Amino acid sequence: MFRALRGTEDILPEDQGYWRLVEAKAAEVCRLFQYRRIDTPIFEQADLFLRSIGEGTDIVEKQMYTFEDRGGDRVTLRPEGTAPICRAYIEHGMHNQPQPVRLYYLGPIFRYERPQKGRLRQHHQFGVESIGSADPVFDAQIIDLAWRLYESLQLKGLTLQLNSIGCPECRPGYLDSLKSYYSSQADSLCPDCKARFSRSPLRLLDCKDASCQSAVAGAPRTLDYLCQSCRSHFEELKGYLDRRAIGYELNPYLVRGLDYYTRTVFEIQPAAVRGQSAIGGGGRYDNLIGQLGGRPTPAVGFATGLERIMANMKDQAIAPPTSPADRQVFVVSADEAGRRQAPVIATALHRDDISATFTSGDFSLKSQMRQAGSSGSRWVIIVGSAELSRDSVILRDMTGASQEEMPLAEAIRRIKGSVP
Helix, strand or coil: CCCCCCCCCCCCHHHHHHHHHHHHHHHHHHHHHCCEECCCCCEEEHHHHHHHHCCCCHHHHHHCCEEECCCCCEEEECCCCHHHHHHHHHHCCHHHCCCCEEEEEEEEEECCCCCECCECCEEEEEEEEEECCCCHHHHHHHHHHHHHHHHHCCCCCCEEEEEECCCCCCHHHHHHHHHHHHHCCHHHCCHHHHHHHHHCHHHHHHCCCHHHHHHHHCCCCHHHHCCHHHHHHHHHHHHHHHHCCCCCEECCCCCCCCCCCEEEEEEEECCCCCCCCCCEEEEECCCHHHHCCCCCCCEEEEEEEHHHHHHHHHHCCCCCCCCCHHHEEEEEECCHHHHHHHHHHHHHHHHCCCEEEECCCCCCHHHHHHHHHHHCCCEEEEECHHHHHCCCEEEEECCCCEEEEECHHHHHHHHHHCCC
């Protein structure tokens, strides 16, 4: 028997309410902040991600779905959302628009990872990008937008973790100090971190392996090595967050798993901290567009996993609103004549913007009524040859189990009148 591939999931009808709610809230918060939607292809040239994410990262080395198409091009299923947005910014000349350009996206992301709660090989991300300004006010705006999204979904107990990892001017001094520190810790590092030591030492701080966590606690702090420009940028950001009353915790060991970040990095974590605890995160990437062939352009962004949002909603017993049952109708046929008329009645209800369905007349009247009760519909219309001979239907209100025979037009008025 065929099954969904490991690390993928079917989104079943009973979960669609969560998806529609999260997508609607994301679109609404972007409308408030005047971010416009952009959709990029699911696959891109492989070199786009090699150049942006970094060849020494886990994503590039272990997690990308890369293949050669029939034309001989190496393509990659999108493993993250920022690089494609930057490619589109360059390709479509968005630098000619008023800056910063504010964009958001919703769509699937593909990474070959070990599947676990909230982390799938095909998962879905909502992300926002503010491209074209180095002003820390936009770092704060991105964080504000993310925070507003989670608040609108009624999520509680979230913590904003904040750090600055410096810029190309001050980071080399920090990396030298970090490598000097870790050179004495080499024996205790996991195999991945031993490889990171020379290729991407900053990511030593991001290792979730228990054997490496004790080493992180004694490592040099990024905040102690910032140049004056980076320090001023970080202080301004904290000031903006203070004025917005957004609380945060400084985490001098917070880094992100992608090489393009500069200065601000942040994560938003739920109260129940797990190995993969962040519900969302982001930061500034002032050099990425230049690395991809565009003119040097500062930018900042944020992304959140939709599956992780919904997992936290379920953990906190936050349910999406259900569709109003007051205007849902189940049409039941009492006999063969009613079976032929049921779809005609459903069509008439649809024309009056009333949700309606029916089932096969092969089921008994009792079986159809059980299905009607399970459907959640407030109203049941019963029709058979007797009602058709009188040009009427029976309208049953399931909330009070009362019913009355009347013309179909009157039944429609009753149903529509039940909704404020």
